[in-house]
Amino acid sequence: MKTLEIPLILPDHRFNQYWDITILAATIYAAIALPLSLVFDLSDNVGLEILNWIITGIFGLDILVRFNLGYMEQGKLVRDKKVIARRYRRGWFVLDLLAFLPFSLILPASLLGINNVLRVFRLNRLFKLLRIGRTLQRINTRNVNPAIVRLLLLIFWVLLAAHFIAVLWIIVRGNPNNLSNPELYVESFYWTITTLTTIGYGDITPDGMGQTIFVIVIEIVGAGVYGLVVGNIANIIANIDVAKSQHKEKTEKINTFLKYKAIPNELRKKINNYYDYLWESRRGYNEASVLKELPGPLRTQVSIHIHKEIIEKVPIFAGASESFIREIILNLKPVVFTPGDYIVRAGDIGYDMFFISKGVVEVLSPDESITYATLTDGQFFGEMALLLSSPRTATIKALEYSDLYSLDIDTFERVLDRYPDFKQTMKDLAAQRKAENEAKKK
Ligand code: CMP
Secondary structure (H helix, E strand, O other), X not given: OOOXXXXXXXXXXXXHHXXXXXXXXXXXHHHHHHHHHHHOOOOOOXXXXXXXXXXXXXXXXXXHHHHOEOEEEOOEEEOOHHHHHHHHHHOOHHHXXXXXXXXXXXXXXXXXXXXXXXXXHHHHHHHHHHHHHHHHHHHXXXXXXXXXXXXXXXXXXXXXXXXXXXHHHHHHHOOOOOOOHHHHHHHHXXXXXXXXXXXXXXXXXXXXXXXXXXXXXXXXXXXXXXXXXXXXXXXXXXXXXXXXXXXXHHHHHHXXXXXXXXXXXXXXHHHHHHHHHHXXXXXXXXXXXXXXXXXXXXXXXXXXXXXXXXXXXXXXXXXXXXXXXXXXXXXXXXXXXXXXXXXXXXXXXXXXXXXXXXXXXXXXOOOOOOEEEEEEOOOEEOHHHHHHOOOOOOEEEEOOOEEEEEEEHHHHHHHHHHOHHHHHHHHHHHHHHHHHHHHHHO
């Protein structure tokens, strides 16, 4: 007889996202509804019983899915079903099975009186809660800030714990004021929250030793949970924007150092403005050090993506071959200059040329009396010294915050050798600039 063969489910298939969301929804529903069915007689609610069947079905299917879900191990996709099954059986299978067992259907509410202890078996679904963190991680989370997901999860756990305690309080205390089900629950939840948050108005008090012991336990737990939650929230909020807090820490450290070294106020202000600019323009990240972390092919792809804009802006790159662009891109280093900074000084030896990504610079005669030109986005400078093996022919000053990319002399010469067209363009431009300057000097 042929057995039913389920095809292998690939871990990055879209189906997994939807399935994880389904499991999450079913788990949350079960976690909220099942404790309520312990204290309230809901046996005549057909809708709830149907939902229970559906959840049994979903949890059962989940076991089937897990037995057929490939996974990545050390960068390799494991597709062997026997290996997948062995791993699952040793891991979550038992808990998944416990959560699946349809106790609520074997022991339907209608057969059990409201006081029957066997009802507790219905809570087996809660085993699924143990996986909720992992499921959430899988569903997201590349787009949502992980700190926010952790915050939501923390709030969820606290509210769920309060829900369980509220139900327990109903079990311990009963319904002394003969309230309706919703009223009783709301009153109990209110008591739980005031006790857990250590507010405790004292309007609902324990009656008898059993209730008093229960309240003592909840108060002790509450004080601990409260501290834990407040501490965690502070930590999570600090982590919501790791980049921002790291940047802040860095600038604070630098400022302490500058103060300690009695750096003049004016210069300190300039340095702070520079850091503000780094934050606004690149969220404080150092592009070069991020790229350095990546292996070769990934670095090329990310580099091309990051530098796409500058490649599009610089006219001499238009129509250039891919290998030429790759060669240049991989060797571009971002540099930032603040207004008034000297980027190049006439007469110095040149080791780099520069492409302007964003900003404005002025090209000045060596004595700074003549402005030869003003250069902006997409233009470049510093090629003449490299090309002619001569000192810098002009001084260049930043007029605004300028994001530049520098290209070192070794790469420049290698590229010139390999791409004669590029060499010719550079030579023509250098000659043209030289002639322009001569004319301006007269
Ligand atoms: P370099 O001599 O290495 O350093 C100064 C740079 O100023 C020079 O290379 C050119 O790139 C640039 N430069 C000089 N004259 C002009 C000009 N007239 N227009 C634009 N850029 C210039």
